Amino acid sequence: MPEIGATLREARMRARIDVSEIEAQTKIRAKYLRALENEEWGLLPGPTFVKSFLRTYAQALGLDGKALVEEYRLHHESPSEGALEPIVSTPRSGRGRAPVKGPSRVYMIAVAAIGSLIVLLIVLLVAGGGGGSSPKSSTATRAGKQGSRAPHHATKAVAGTGSGTVAPVVSLALSPSAVVYACLIGDNGRKLIPGLELQPGETTPTYHARRFKITLGNSSVKMIVDGRSRTVPPSSQAIGYSITKARGRQPLSAGQLPTCK
Numbered sequence: 001m002p003e004i005g006a007t008l009r010e011a012r013m014r015a016r017i018d019v020s021e022i023e024a025q026t027k028i029r030a031k032y033l034r035a036l037e038n039e040e041w042g043l044l045p046g047p048t049f050v051k052s053f054l055r056t057y058a059q060a061l062g063l064d065g066k067a068l069v070e071e072y073r074l075h076h077e078s079p080s081e082g083a084l085e086p087i088v089s090t091p092r093s094g095r096g097r098a099p100v101k102g103p104s105r106v107y108m109i110a111v112a113a114i115g116s117l118i119v120l121l122i123v124l125l126v127a128g129g130g131g132g133s134s135p136k137s138s139t140a141t142r143a144g145k146q147g148s149r150a151p152h153h154a155t156k157a158v159a160g161t162g163s164g165t166v167a168p169v170v171s172l173a174l175s176p177s178a179v180v181y182a183c184l185i186g187d188n189g190r191k192l193i194p195g196l197e198l199q200p201g202e203t204t205p206t207y208h209a210r211r212f213k214i215t216l217g218n219s220s221v222k223m224i225v226d227g228r229s230r231t232v233p234p235s236s237q238a239i240g241y242s243i244t245k246a247r248g249r250q251p252l253s254a255g256q257l258p259t260c261k
Helices: 004-014 019-026 030-037 047-060 065-076 105-128 140-144 152-163
Strands: 170-176 180-185 191-198 207-209 211-216 221-225 228-230 239-244 248-251
Touching: 004 030, 004 047, 004 065, 019 030, 019 047, 030 047, 047 065, 047 105, 170 180, 170 191, 170 211, 170 239, 207 211, 221 239, 221 248
Parallel strands: none
Antiparallel strands: 170 207, 170 221, 180 191, 180 211, 211 239, 221 228, 239 248
């Protein structure tokens, strides 16, 4: 398996995302994100923070966060840095041997207090990276009662966006079967495909964003959304879509089509 830092950096470069964008999305400071990519574990607050930051960063790039955390545990985390767990020795049967006592009550209270302190530090550190902005109150329950037609699994992702929760990232690639004009807009109005004619047999790189807007000159192209191939219905006019993780591919009207001029 490739190195953890190289995996993160290559995924970010393929998606053409700057570290500052990931910082704004995950609320993790840029210096910590660079430390993860460079595997400079000593610059991070500790193993607990490393695993939390690593999981969050991987999910923002559409990677398997659990796999990267497990890779870190196997190769970079020493046994002494693992979770504090009380060790209870099982007494052996036999004469003349006193049973081994379990951990004392004071020890268990100390372990619980340390665990609570670690959780509190994580919350404060992540909240401190948000630049002091005040979160807006919003609940998934209230959003679910407003008559939205979005599927149940998508409602959770959309409902949290008002309270600082980042919308999940969706991936997109294009595979034309004939010459086709394409204008692809990513997050913050970034032109990923700035109005080009794509040639048949040349699949584009896989792009990542929270939301895409695309204009296609014709239907001679397959759209690969989150690894699934989607055809484009025939049309005598330009075709446009809005693509998100929650709502999938939504057609755009003629007045909503993005332009790359």
